[in-house]
Each structure stands twice: as C-alpha cells, then as structure tokens.
Amino acid sequence: VKAARTHLLVCTGTGCVSCGAFGLRAALESEIARRHLGDEVLVVATGCNGFCERGPIVTVQPDGIFYQRLKVEDVPFLVEEHLVKGRPVAKFMYSPPAEKRVVPRIADIEFFKHQKLIVLRNRGRIDPEKVEEYIAYDGYEAMGKALTAMSPDEIIAEISASGLRGRGGAGFPTGRKWALCRAEKATPRYLICNGDEGDPGAFMDRSVLEADPHAVIEGMVIGAKAVGAAKGFVYIRGEYPLALKRMEIAIARARELGLLGTDILGSGFAFDLDIVQGAGAFVSGEETALIASIEGERAYPRQRPPYPAQHGLWGQPTVINNVETWANVASIIRRGAAWFAALGTETSKGTKVFSLVGRINNTGLVEVPMGISLREIVYGIGGGIPGGREFKAIQIGGPSGGCIPGGQLDLPVDYESLTRAGAMMGSGGMIVMDEGTCMVDIALYFLRFTQEESCGKCAPCRIGTRQMAEILARIAAGEGTREDIPRLEELAWTVKSGSLCGLGQTAPNPVLSTLRYFREEYEAHITERRCPALVCKNLITYSIDAAKCVGCLLCLKNCPVNAIKGEHKKPHAVIQSACIKCGTCLNICPPKVRAVVKSTGTAGRAAAARDGGSSKP
C-alpha cells in the first residue's frame, strides 16, 4: 500500500455514486495531478461511508476532516485551501440540522459517534477493489489462524461461544447451524452467502458487499473449514451491479493470491466461491427459494424441515448465512468469542447494521451494539425528525416486520424485544415515520409489496395477501365497513398460520402491528371517513381559506387540472369535482399566506360543501 502524506477517502457507495461520486473522484485526481501533489496526496475510492444523506462525501485523513455534499466545481477551491494552504474549508463541512455551527471532524459527528463498527469496520477507509488494503487492516489474519491453528470443532465452538445469531432475520444461532451441517454424513457440503436483500429501504448487505467484499470471503473460508465444504456460492441480486462487480474483483484477486482455491495459504485446504446473480424476486431471499434459484429452478420455497443444513443445495448439507453474518465471522475468530459476546444483551450479541431511512434527518447506514435503545438510534444517531415534526412510529424488519409506536422508544434493540413488540429484527431496515404518515396507508403499502412479491406457490400467501390488500385499499378509500377489521384479523391469522415460508408467515405483521398500536386510525377511516394523517386521497379535501387568500393566482396557474377558479386579487376557490388532490396548490401557496387548507372527515366534507360540491373520490 502506497503511503502518502494525506489520503482523500472518496465514498463510492451506491448513495454517493448516485450523487456523482465518480465524477468527484476524477475531478480530485485531475486537480491533484495538475498541482503536482500526486506524491503527497492519494485519492482512495472507498465503500459506503454510511452517511448517505450527505453524499458525496470525502474524508481527509489523517486530519479526520469530513466534507459533505461536494460538487465537482468545489474541487479546485477545496484542493487549493485544504491541501495546498492547509486551511480546512468550513463551508463544505457538516452542520447539524437547524444549527449554525459546523462539526469539522468525523469523530465528533453525532451520526458516527454512537456507532460501534465490526461488520462495517473497513467502511470509508479502504478501497474495496484492493485486497492489499483489506490485508493492511488485519484482513485474512483470522482465516490464517482458522486454517492453520484451529480444528473445525474449535471454530464452531468459538462461533457458538460468541453468541452470533443469523443477521438475515430469524436469528438462528450461527454456531448451531454450522454444527448441524457438520454432523451430517453426506458430502459434498456447500456454503451459501445470501445477498438477496430485498426489503424496501434496506441496503445493509449491499453496502457490506460494496465496501468490504473480502470480509465476506474470509468469513466463508473460515465457515468452509468448520463445516467441511469445498464450494460456496455468493448469491447477489442483479439490482446490485456495483456489489456484483466488487465481489467479482475480490474473488479474482483472492484466487490470484491463493486466498481461495485448491491450497489456501499453503494449508492444503481447498475452497472456492462462485457468484450467482439473482433475477429480482424478493422471495429468493428466503433460503429454500434461494437454493432452488441456484439450482436453476424457479425460486419457489420448499417446506422445512428438512432444513438446508441437512438437505440443501442439490440435496446436500448446506450452510446458508446472510452477508452480514458472514462479515462478522473473521472478527470473532481474530479477536475471540469473549470480545464479541461482551457486546450486546443476554441473548443478542455483537452489533447490528441498520439502514435508517424515512422521516429522519440523518439517513444512512448505521452499525450499533445490540441492546441500544430505539431512542438513541432515532434521536442520537439519526438526529431526530426533520422540521421539528412529531415522531409517530418506526417500522423495523421491512415487509415482515412491524411498526413500533412512539411510546416504546426506549425498547432495547434485540431479537426478542422486537418480536415481542410486534416487529422483528429482519435484515435491518428501519423506516422512521412522523405524524404525516397514515398507518393504514403504510400497511397497504407493505401488503401490496408482499402480494406482488409472493411467489404464488401456496394458496394462503398468494390469495390471502391479495384479499388483505383489497380490504386495506377499501378502508383507505373510505369504503370500509365495521366487519373489515375482524375480517382482516382473521385473514391475517389464516395467512400467518397457513403459509409455507417465512414470506407468507410474516406478511400480515405490518397489518397486525398497526392494528395493535393504531387501531383508532383504522376506525377513523371506517366510521368517520377521516384520515388523521391527511394522506388517503379519498378522504381529504383541499380548500382555500377565503379570509387568507390574497388572490395571487399562483395556485390557479399551477393546478395541473385547472381545478381552481378565481380572479386576480380576489379569493380563489377549489372546484372540488375536478380536484385530483395532488397537493400542488398547498405546496405553492406562499408560506406568508398559507391559504390552502388540507382537511379530512367532517371538516373536509364541510369544506367541500362550501366549495359547492362533494369531493371527487
């Protein structure tokens, strides 16, 4: 690894790439070359830094200065000031929401301060396409130890003692899974890395694969030694081209260096990896469906038992773990089970990566110790809700998970607590919702998702989720009846108890948890035809407060369907029968005026009546 006075760590995770990180890197490189700083300053393209909200991001080391939201045209000034004159540039630094001060150093930023990095330890600091950089940070040390100094039983004992549980959702103890596979007589045995992350708003596995692919490879080689496998597959969804590319490069480099292949590190141990590209079905993340997909079959789940550890890929014993689980393995072997087990709670050890999205200031990828409270994540790391709005709920575990309401913000994040609260760890998606989120609408969103992604094999999931979505759509449209809630609950039970795989068995969770915590919101939709969050279009009315309207014609001109009538300097009115409820008038009405009013229920209907006509559904 080339040493230089200064390193510019340019984040090239997918978030930053979509904000122009590659262009930024090129601009930095050419500017540095132009100023002949090439020997002193090195530009490194790293994997995801995590703070995706602020991309594109450049961290300057060793100073630890964090620059954010950089543009290509900022580059000459930045290089001139910071690299030539040695004056960090405050205007590119991070400033917490609604505050004037800047936080120059990455270590002082709240978003990073509360995190504990094991899986993401190399994020934002190494070039994922250079195996040498991975090795420089203790990479492949654990593998060397496992291959030369540990027996398979010792490896399994170490993993078991660490308390590591599957990070894909269900939380099965990893050590026990490996031991089950090892106990099988049949050979060959296989390893699979499940990188078919499909939850809406989740990008944990993607970032690990993009930022540190060798950590996954190293974990899998250790696992291979433990269970006696000679062949493994990394299954990555096709929607992750960058992860695919970086894993391809990583595997090729590992083979070149003898870190994969027939005689790894001269130990005589043989293991090799192949990449399988998923074709975009959410259900492929279910382990038996994923196995079917690798076999070249349609990605239909199979009834368990038998479990993959006994009867997996091509009927052979197979260990299938997700990306994050594999990425934990090397650190555990290198630093010992006791170190890992010291983190977290009684039953949930280590850390967990979450993708923090939704109505939150600091959107991004965070790794936190198990047992941390939701409040710390939302307010400490996430920086709270934008615009000072009220926190309403947090959806954890994607379409399989559930919503946790504001009252339970002090809930510790571990497998059992989340399940008890009606959510689940899942793969780690966290969607923050504020008062402007309608829970019926959210439940409908997730049900539509599972219904579309249901593979169609078993009847309860295929038809049940569809019927549930139909009922929810009816409620959201203000056409629900009092029987709909008990019917939803009954259907949810049928789908949960009757479905074949995890997708169906957990699909009703978003409905059940919102019904549990926000039942009155469902009832408001049904009995009062009112959407308290002012989201469900059929139940809301846009009207203009004649007392406030100054007659500026702004809304009238911008309405896409000409549903506003009025004259210059005279109050306008909404033509309710034509209104499509797009909200353009509300957004365009100047903040000083605020004459457009969104209302629902009785108030909404009264407003509509004032405008001469019922609101068009």
Add this chain to the structure above:
Amino acid sequence: MTLTIDGRTIAFEGRPTLLELARANGIAIPSLCDHPLLEPFAACRLCLVEVKGRRGYVPACHTEAEDGQEVRTSTPEIQALRRGILELILSEHPHACLICAEKPSCEEYKSTIRKVGEVTGCVLCLADGRCRLQKAVEEVGVERVHFPALRRTGEIRRDDPFIDRDNSLCILCGRCVRVCHDVRGADVLTFVNRGSETVIGTARDGRLLDSGCRFCGACVDACPTGSLADRSVRYEPRAEEERTVVCPLCAQGCRLRVGLRGGRILAASPDPEGPANRGQACVRGRFLARFAIHHPNRRLRPMVRKDGELRECSWQDALAAAAARLAANGPGSVAVIGSAQASCEDTFVLHRFAVEVLRAPGIAGSWTGSPSEALRGLARAAGTEAPLNVPLADVARAGVVLQLGEDLPLAQPLLGLAVHRAERGGAAVLRVDHGSAPPAPRASPTTLIPDGAERTFLAALLAVMVEEGLTPSHGAPGFEAFRASCVKFDIPAALRTVRLSMDRMREIARTLAFRRPAFILFGRQWLGAGGGGPLVELWNLAALAGARLLPLETEAGMRGALEIRASRTSNPAEAEIGRARILYLAGPWAAAAADHDFVIVQGPYRDDLDGIADVVLPEATAFESEGTFLNAEGRAQVSLPLLGPLGESRPGWRILGALARAMGQEGFDYPSARDVRKAIASEVPALGGLEDLDAQVDGFVLDEGPAGGPVFIDGTPDAVGGPEPGCPVPHPDDTRGLRLNVENKGLRAIRGREWPRS
C-alpha cells in the same frame, strides 16, 4: 413403530408421510396438491395438521411419520384454518355451484351442455364429478365465501390437439407442471409470472405443439379440476361405466381405463394401478383409443371380389370362397403372413392353421430380423441365452444407459419414463444417434454420428475400451480372440469416419465401464433396416462393459409371437413366400409386387391390400376382443374386450376357427379365448403361465432364469438376418394398417412438428 392420530394408535413401518398413513387408516385429510407419483409440494395447505411439539401447523403431505408422534387432524382451529384457506382458493375459482344450497337437488335436473365459452359453475365443467375441489369443499364444509371473486380471466386455449387449457379453473396446485417435469421429463408446462399473476403456461406462451409437448396427457390426468381437459369429451355426457383394457397400440402394455356410455367409447385414461404403466400412457393410448375403435376405415362386413370388384357378402359366402381356393391347392402353395400386433391367441391359432391346415412352413411377419429374435438367435449360436425382458424398474435405477437411436417417447413411452427416472437419479444417459436423426425434443446431449456408421462407432468404442484397459470381463470365453481383433483395429481411421474426438470416445467408454448397473438399448433403427446390423459388436460391448443388452420392440404382439413360433414346430420350408401362389394376409404386406393367384386378407382396417384382395375377412380390434399380450417387460396381461366386435367383425382366432371348419378341419373351434390360452400353455413351455393368467390381475412376468456370464463372439455369425422380403415393419403409429399419424389430424400435427424434414 406407532403414533397416534386423533387419539387412535396406529402402527406403521418404513417412512410414510402423515397423509399417506392417515389415508391408509381411513382418516380423511383434505388435500389438493399431493399426487401419488410426485414428491410432496406442500402448496395447497389444506392438509395442515398439528403435531405435538412442533410449532404451528405442519402439512401432512410433507411430514414424515415418526415413532411416538401425537397428531391431531381436526381440531376446531385446524378446521377453521382449512376453511379459511379453501375460501381463499375458491375466491379464485368459479364457486357458485360448489357452495349452492340447492346442490343435491340440482343433480337430477342439470343439463349436460358444456358448449360454453366460459365455465361459471360445476354444471358447465367437464370435471364435474371427478373434481377434487368439489371433494375438498365437501370434506371441509364451506358454505360461504367471504371474499370478493378474484377470477383469472382469459380465453380457453383450444389451439392444440386433444387438450384444452382453461386458466380460470386452475388452482395452481402444480400437479401438471410437476408430472410434466418430474415424471415425464417433458418440461413443457411451467409456472408463468409471479404471485397472484401466476398461471400455468408454456415458454413464451406458445402452443403445446410448439413447446416440445408429446401430448402424453399426464397433465390432464393430474389436473384436479377442469383446467386441463381432454377436448374430445367436452361435449359428451358422463360415462356410465368404466372398463380396463391393455393398450394394443405398442409393446409397452399400458393398462387403460375407458369410460363407456351406451355402447360407445368415451375417454380413455391410464390406469393408476396398471402394473406396467402406473397411471402413465402416451398420446396414442390416452387420446386415440376411441379414434382407433370407431374409425370409418373399419372393415365391418366380409367381402369377396366379383367381376373385379370387392363386394360385401355374408360370412358364409366369404369363408366358402376362401376355403374353396385354399383347399384346392396342395401343401406349400400358400404363404401365411401374420401380424406382430396380434394377441397371443390370434398368433397361436394362425400358426396352427398355417402349419396344420395349409401345410405352410410357418407364418411370416415383421418378427423376422427383429431385435429380440436376432439377439436370441445370436445368443443361441454362441451357446448361451440372452434375456429379452426389458425390466423397467431396473432401468429406472440404472447407473448408465447407452441409448442407441430410438425415439423413446414415441416408440417406448414407459421405457422413456424409466430412463428419465434413472437420469433424475443421477444416471448417465449416453444417447448416440444418426446425423440425420430428428432433433431431440429435450436438450439432452446426444452424440451424433453419420448415417451408416453404427458398426464403426461400436467397433471403435470397443477398441478404445480395450486400449484404455477398461476390460472387467477379461478371461471370459472368447476374450483373447476378441481382444486380438480390437488391438488390430485402426482407431484413428474409425474416429474420422464417425467424426468424433478421441476424448469424447474415451469419455463414453469410461462412463460405460465404470457405472453400474449398465444398460444398452437398441432397436430396429440401430440394427439396420436390411439386417446384418452391428449385433455382434453390441453383444461384445455388453459383455465387455457388464451391461445388459435390451432389444426394443414396438409391436404389441411381438414377444408373444416370438415365444409361440420358437416353440412350435414349423414345416420344413416347402415353399418360399415369393413362389407361393396364394397369400393369406393377417398382417402387413408390401402389396406393390402383386403377382399371386388369390389373396385372402384378414384385418380390422381397410388399407391398400384391398386392391389385391380376393376375399376380405373383417377382424375385430384388440379393444373388442379378449387377448393376451406380452409387453416389453415380458409381462403377460389378459385384455378383456371393452365392447362387442363392431359390425360383423370377429376376433382373429374365431375367423380362423370358422375357416378351418369350412375347410372340413376339426380342432380349431375353441369355445373361448381362455381355451386358446390353455392350449398355448400346454404347447408353448415359455408361456405355461397362461394356464391360470385370468386369476392374476397384474399378469405375470416371464421368468428368464439367471443371465449367463459374459461370452465374446468373434466374426459375424449367420444368425443375424434381416426382415423377410415383403414383410414391412410398421411405423410405431401404425395399428393393424391404420396409420394414426396420417389419419388423425391431431397426431399428424404432433408428428409433423417433430419431423419437419420428412
């Protein structure tokens, strides 16, 4: 081992599933997606049960019985769950009739008109009465469907022969897809789209015809509803009775269940309990039995040529005309041609008639030079015996199969299934075929060699095996001489001739030598139309590889004829067919070179022999007469008539009895087919078991005794002859002169697609 189901203690052995065990003990568990031939799929979720100690509900079809288990199949929760699931299934399926309160009384009044574009209820559905969904609704007890209907729409697809597809009736149990893939290896049907959009379809939504379908009909039989249906019965009333028959259309011996109403054949379907076929058949048996029986080409009245024209007449006149000519000529002046598609009874009586009455040398037919006869002849010449049975169950467990030519799905459907099962079980299937062979319907690797290079290929394979030292049978009689000839063989020249690389040859040699058990399949195609095919090389290859050589026949009566002719004395050759002045044709004959004084034709269908016939004797088809057939396995099965002979036709052995009587010969008047069988049993040692065959529902398999050790043969013995001149080998689609692939529009379309070059 024991477990309890609903409190009942049940003992069991082996590894049954809970569903199998419950059903065997009379405990009803509803289910829609399970099928006896298929792996459990666990998709319909109706068979969910509770097992103590297991979380939630488990599908009985996918749960193995374990010692000490406590299973509950009908708690209130399970019943509620099943009702909920079935209601959901019904919301995708027309269900007005299923939950109608007037269901019991409607039965008496409902019409049978099914000529509608859309099936909206059971009364309009042709699966009415055999639909498993109806049964499930009855078992689960659904009275209301609480959900809005989510019917799949779309036209009923009628653009294929024989099969209608209606996705609006489909419940996506996947039985058709799985039977098509797992059992038949056809891979035509598949799930298309995802989630609630899922439908059953083909690649690129094409016709079955364009998707490699062989129209075996297994999907139709597997479909629990009316979604996949046999079009021919769409407009027919329900069957009044059902009978079984052994399909005479090829040599596999499928047992069919045939529905009848008012003396007419309705649909046929393979008998799930058929000993050879276990619920499987092919397009001919499944869809063409009715076509073959009621075909307009049937000869229904005897005819005699008068004034140069065939005219219908009475049996008496026809028999008299034939008898007069036959009796007027001395011994040896008549040549008798039989059919290898006839039953044992017919062939036996024909043979007796030919030898004892007409003093003919024997009966000629397509058996001469057939794979079985050639193989047996070769073995006997070498002083050993060759088994001729094709043991389907053993082939299904093969380690390697060398398939030389032969379109198995066309000509050997059941053997094709066995080979497919072997392949699924991990067997290597080496397919070698001519360069001009039709493209295989499946993308299975086929090694292509030029036309006419069969012998060179086999000789090269033998030489390569010897050169590679793959000679487990060294030391067997004749081995040294055999090896000496192999060592001299010019392998590079042969490889150039067959256009294969040494590596490919070595790979074939090793696969064949190392995997066990090994089978080599060959039929007429590989033996060469003119005879003199590479039988010795095949023989030596089997000896060298320790493989079993399986001769493939396509005609239903071939094996029976072989055993009957082999054991009965024939007259010394007093005449050759070419010199005979009179022909008695009970089988196919190349009519072109007609230079005969008098021709008598006996058969069920009009064909071009009518042009040379002087007397025509109408024969009943095998569907209408009792007869015994020995299938490829060597299994003897009695087939009982589905209905009486059509028109004035008669079973072949009765015609001969009457003719013998007309010629003043006694001893041919068998009272029943059973009496013919008794005579066969006493005169044909190999068929001694026919004596009490009637008592055996599944027939019996000829016992061939233990196979001898490997013997190598040097040179080309004379025993390998070709077919007799004038006796054509019928196409597999030809049944007693009725060319189904020409006469039937559907089959014509299917075959045409498969052989676009012919």
